[in-house]
Amino acid sequence: MKEQPLVEVINASYVYPGGIKAVDNISLSVKPGEFIALLGQNGSGKTTLAKLMNGLFKPTQGTVLIKGKDTRKMTVAECARIVGYVFQNPEHQIFASTIYEEIAFGPRNLGIPEEDIKQRVEEALRLVDLKKPMDAFPHLLSVGEKHRIAIASILAMEPELLILDEPTTGIDFGRSLQIMRLLQRLRDRGKAVIVITHDLYLAAEFAERIIILKDGRKFADGSTKEILSNKSLLVDAGLSPLQVTLLSESMKSYGISENTVRTMEFVEEFLKILKRGNLSRMKKA
Numbered sequence: 001m002k003e004q005p006l007v008e009v010i011n012a013s014y015v016y017p018g019g020i021k022a023v024d025n026i027s028l029s030v031k032p033g034e035f036i037a038l039l040g041q042n043g044s045g046k047t048t049l050a051k052l053m054n055g056l057f058k059p060t061q062g063t064v065l066i067k068g069k070d071t072r073k074m075t076v077a078e079c080a081r082i083v084g085y086v087f088q089n090p091e092h093q094i095f096a097s098t099i100y101e102e103i104a105f106g107p108r109n110l111g112i113p114e115e116d117i118k119q120r121v122e123e124a125l126r127l128v129d130l131k132k133p134m135d136a137f138p139h140l141l142s143v144g145e146k147h148r149i150a151i152a153s154i155l156a157m158e159p160e161l162l163i164l165d166e167p168t169t170g171i172d173f174g175r176s177l178q179i180m181r182l183l184q185r186l187r188d189r190g191k192a193v194i195v196i197t198h199d200l201y202l203a204a205e206f207a208e209r210i211i212i213l214k215d216g217r218k219f220a221d222g223s224t225k226e227i228l229s230n231k232s233l234l235v236d237a238g239l240s241p242l243q244v245t246l247l248s249e250s251m252k253s254y255g256i257s258e259n260t261v262r263t264m265e266f267v268e269e270f271l272k273i274l275k276r277g278n279l280s281r282m283k284k285a
């Protein structure tokens with residue numbers, strides 16, 4: 001039996017009240033367990049598409065289905081039970097006076113019984129690996145910690161698809177890796193993940209599928225290798241190809257596969273060449 005998609009976007013468009021068409025006739029579907037990176041230049045429509053997928057916005061044309069149900073016929077809370085959305089700059093949205101209250105807010109809104117909420121808060125904090133007292137004042141935490149609180153507050157609603165809007169922008173590389181590894185763990189536990197990012201390196205290392213938007217339209221959608229190794233496609237979308245792809249291309253004549261997108265893939269190719277004894281040829285070059 002075909003697995004039911006979590007989200008189906010069918011010829012959907014979204015025009016803001018001021019008249020800007022931010023999403024233009026997009027169709028795509030998201031299946032359980034997928035790890036997708038959503039890429040595109042500033043203003044290409046990523047955030048607007050994310051808000052359509054979690055029902056915060058209803059399409060002005062076309063349809064968005066969450067588990068087969070039209071988002072127009074669902075409340076925002078019903079949508080949020082299945083599709084969680086962590087806002088761009090979520091640290092600005094922390095409002096509660098304790099970590100516990102901040103994370104409990106979402107599940108409480110969904111009508112989860114109070115006795116289950118504590119368990120959900122503890123589990124969410126464990127998942128994001130935040131070891132702070134639950135009665136601590138969240139505003140005193142670092143930006144990275146606030147970010148993890150924001151992710152925990154969405155996780156506590158136990159959505160099946162988690163969309164994170166630029167979770168690694170403005171934080172250092174180590175913390176970015178931590179967040180991406182957390183997302184990987186969630187995916188391993190059966191959740192689908194969409195991460196909106198400008199970082200092609202993180203997309204290449206962690207995502208299995210890439211969707212690129214350009215001017216509100218879906219410009220590309222395919223496997224990470226297929227999309228990120230396509231230099232001209234990336235350039236047309238206003239994105240810079242990965243260093244490792246350029247490096248592998250420049251070493252094509254030594255037998256390195258030219259469409260490498262992951263660092264380890266390059267290392268493995270390189271080691272194969274060394275084993276074949278092509279090193280002397282390389283030295284001469």
Ligand SMILES: Nc1ncnc2c1ncn2[C@@H]1O[C@H](COP(=O)(O)OP(=O)(O)OP(=O)(O)O)[C@@H](O)[C@H]1O
Nearest residue numbers: 016018020022040041042043044045046047048049
């Ligand atoms: N609240 C709004 N009212 C009117 N226009 C908006 C609003 N939010 C976004 N837009 C416009 O819609 C288009 C798509 O914006 P969106 O925020 O979805 O893009 P994005 O890909 O998420 O960009 P970024 O990478 O900068 O976050 C842009 O032209 C933007 O100016």
Ligand SMILES: [Mg+2]
Nearest residue numbers: 046047088165
């Ligand atoms: Mg955005």
